[in-house]
Amino acid sequence: MSSEKVIILGASDCVDRYSYKAMKMLEDHGHETILVHPKLSEIEGRKVFSSLSELKGKYDTLTVYVNSKISSQLKDEILKLDVGRVIFNPGTENDFLESELTKNNISTERACTLVLLSTDQF
DSSP states (O other): OEEEEEEEOOOOOOTHHHHHHHHHHHHHHHHHHEEEEEOOSSETEEEEESSGGGGSSSSEEEEEOHEEEHHHTTTHHHSEEEEEEEEOTTTTHHHHHHHHHHTTTTTEOOHHHHHHHHOOOO
């Protein structure tokens, strides 16, 4: 299993949220998590970036935990990322953004990050 750099858009410090569970499960599987939330500065000692525009470098995956209205507003920031794929978790589907990503040769997947990790398909 190779380790990936995974951006969690919509990271949460609430243990009941799927983005929090994804952070824990990704780290349990040896992946590096990069957390993004506009109002949090840290989650359990991990730095949280307030926006995608702060991120520099290459990332393997962006996993989305925000609704389509928010992700559409972030389209330009997402397209500027050097990211290999974008996972739209259940409830975050965004036809417009998926189309824009595909046009820019960024692969998209409608899937649950937790399920992908649990079934070794991540």
